[in-house]
Amino acid sequence: MGMADKQKRYEALVQVYHKELYRFAFWLSKDATVAEDLVQETFLRAWRSLDSLQDQGAAKSWLLTILRRENARRFERKQFDYSDVEQDTLVDERNTALDDDMELTVLQRHIMALPDEYREPLILQVMAGCSGEEIADILNLNKNTVMTRLYRARNQLKDALTRNPDKFNEAPNG
Amino acid sequence: MDELEFRRRLLAQPQNKDKELLEYAQQNPERMSLVNELKSFDKELHQAMNVSVPENLVDKIIFRQSMSDDTSANTHPLKRSPNRPWYLALVASVALVFTFALYQLNSPTLSIGEHALAHVYHEIDSLEAQDRLDMATVNARLAELGGQLSALPGEVTFARFCRFKGQKSLHLVFNSQFGPMTVFIVPTNNQYLGDDYFSDQRFAGRISHFPKGDAILVAAAQAPIDEYQSRINQSLQWL
Numbered sequence: 001m002g003m004a005d006k007q008k009r010y011e012a013l014v015q016v017y018h019k020e021l022y023r024f025a026f027w028l029s030k031d032a033t034v035a036e037d038l039v040q041e042t043f044l045r046a047w048r049s050l051d052s053l054q055d056q057g058a059a060k061s062w063l064l065t066i067l068r069r070e071n072a073r074r075f076e077r078k079q080f081d082y083s084d085v086e087q088d089t090l091v092d093e094r095n096t097a098l099d100d101d102m103e104l105t106v107l108q109r110h111i112m113a114l115p116d117e118y119r120e121p122l123i124l125q126v127m128a129g130c131s132g133e134e135i136a137d138i139l140n141l142n143k144n145t146v147m148t149r150l151y152r153a154r155n156q157l158k159d160a161l162t163r164n165p166d167k168f169n170e171a172p173n174g
Numbered sequence: 175m176d177e178l179e180f181r182r183r184l185l186a187q188p189q190n191k192d193k194e195l196l197e198y199a200q201q202n203p204e205r206m207s208l209v210n211e212l213k214s215f216d217k218e219l220h221q222a223m224n225v226s227v228p229e230n231l232v233d234k235i236i237f238r239q240s241m242s243d244d245t246s247a248n249t250h251p252l253k254r255s256p257n258r259p260w261y262l263a264l265v266a267s268v269a270l271v272f273t274f275a276l277y278q279l280n281s282p283t284l285s286i287g288e289h290a291l292a293h294v295y296h297e298i299d300s301l302e303a304q305d306r307l308d309m310a311t312v313n314a315r316l317a318e319l320g321g322q323l324s325a326l327p328g329e330v331t332f333a334r335f336c337r338f339k340g341q342k343s344l345h346l347v348f349n350s351q352f353g354p355m356t357v358f359i360v361p362t363n364n365q366y367l368g369d370d371y372f373s374d375q376r377f378a379g380r381i382s383h384f385p386k387g388d389a390i391l392v393a394a395a396q397a398p399i400d401e402y403q404s405r406i407n408q409s410l411q412w413l
Contacts, residue, residue, distance in 0.1 A: 014235050022227045036228055043235045044242055107222040125187070126216055127223040132187065151186040158215070 010047055017063050018043070020128045024064055027123045028071045030112060038074070042067040061134050064124065068138065110160050118153035121146050180205065188212035234292070241296050241337075287372025289339050290379050290390050294356050300347050301354040303332035316344055317413065319361040320386055324409045327402055328355070338390075352397035357406060361387035386412040 021042060025035035045066050046053075053062055104112065111119060124130040124138060132150075136143040175198045183195055188209070190196075199205040294301075307330040313322055315333055319342070331354065332347035338360045346357040370381040379392040380403040389410055393399045 010239065011236060014232055018231055018235060019227045022231060023223060023225055026225050027223065032225075032228070036231065036234075039231065040235055040238050044239055047239045047242065105222060107218060108225075111219070111222060122219070123223060126219045147183075147186040151182050154185045154188075154212070154215070157219075 006050055010043075010050060013046065013059060013063070014043055017060060020060070021063055021067055023127050024123060025067055025071070027111070027119060027127070028068070028116075029074070034074070038067055038070050041070045045070070060128065061130070061138055064128065064130070065138050068120075107161070110157055113160070114153060114156060118149050118156060121149050122153040125150060181208070184208060184212060188216050233288075237289075237292050238296070241293075285369070285372070286339065286381055286388070286390065287369060287379055290356075290358060290381075290392055291372065291374055291377060293336070293338065293345075293358070294377060294392050297336075297345070300332045300334075300345065301356070303347055305331050305333075307331070307333050312344075312346065316359060319344055319359060320413050321359055321361070322411045322413060323406075324411070326357070326409065327405045350393070350397065350402065353394045355394075355397070355402060356392040358390040358392075359387060359410075360390065382407050384410070384412055 018039060022035055022039045025038040025042075026032060029035050029038060042063060046063060053059060111122075114122070121135050121139060124135045125132075130138065132143050132146055135141075135150075136146045139146065141149075175194060180195065180198055183190060183192070184199075199209050309323065309325060309330070312326075312330055312333045315335065316322060318335075321344075326346070326348045328348035328350040330346060330348045332345065334345050336343055336345040336358075338345075338358050341360050341362050343358050343360040346359070347354050348357070349355075370383075372379045372381075373395060376395060377392050378395045378397070378399050379390060380399055382389045382391075382403060389406060391399060391403050391406060393402060
């Protein structure tokens with residue numbers, strides 16, 4: 001593929017998928033700044049291995065998979081960065097950062113509060129419009145597991161909303 | 175199918191168009207109301223998940239790629255790998271020309287100021303460079319671009335060629351009493367895009383136009399930048 005074609009193809013991918021990738025990154029990292037970094041890293045990696053993407057139809061899953069891997073790398077790095085900081089402090093900082101970043105609605109806070117393993121497939125399904133097969137592919141799970149997690153994700157959300165519709169309106173430390 | 179199975183499948187995928195599932199739902203109004211309830215719940219979820227995306231994200235992504243190792247290795251010694259064969263640099267430089275030509279033609283164009291800020295952030299380490307370069311070294315490089323500086327208002331710690339909006343340019347950093355300042359000397363004369371003043375929360379910048387090129391100064395937002403701009407402009411000569 002010529003350089004010019006590669007560049008065109010790349011920019012088209014950026015235009016079409018940057019929003020979905022940013023949102024996926026936001027819900028993975030729960031941090032707007034980290035999300036932006038993740039998207040940039042993801043597209044840089046995509047640029048470097050663009051030749052390996054043969055099937056345009058698979059572009060979205062491919063990009064989401066790269067992003068997810070980038071996010072996992074972030075945790076590997078973080079382990080070393082913060083090894084001597086008490087974990088409690090970390091959690092507090094994170095909540096503060098989140099509150100500063102954006103005002104979240106009750107529903108958004110309930111989505112945030114879901115365990116990662118439920119939140120991730122739900123974001124992929126509802127926000128990114130991925131099919132069960134695509135989600136299974138991205139998360140490297142079998143489809144039945146994905147469907148079970150999606151069921152549990154909605155079940156937990158509905159449960160939380162019925163039991164505690166205003167829980168997240170209270171101050172985080174209140 | 176039983177109630178439990180129905181519920182499990184519907185909650186896993188409210189948009190499910192499976193025939194068996196839909197027929198089972200239609201047998202009973204309660205099941206139908208669950209179908210509708212879950213569809214509207216998914217709409218709410220979708221809205222909640224669609225957080226706003228930062229402006230200029232596309233620009234930033236494309237800029238970062240255009241500045242990445244693969245394309246600019248030859249002009250950014252900071253990032254160069256010592257083990258890379260020389261011919262890769264040649265390949266990269268050809269690639270770079272194409273990339274930038276295309277970048278400028280096809281992309282939402284960044285103004286000079288936006289580019290300068292993005293460039294400083296991209297090479298933020300340059301502000302902490304510790305080299306001590308005399309003016310002879312700086313001028314040896316600057317001469318290639320047709321310029322000379324009699325002095326800079328501070329010790330020069332960084333002087334490397336770079337690509338500035340596709341143009342081979344000199345990227346200088348000097349230490350002032352207001353912290354490190356960046357100067358781009360860009361030998362071109364027709365890029366009157368955007369404002370000659372720019373800033374963000376951290377940096378402020380000024381663009382000075384000369385017949386043979388531009389001098390772009392980027393300093394800490396609080397620094398008396400106009401004073402430094404005029405000192406640099408007085409010192410800069412075009413050959």
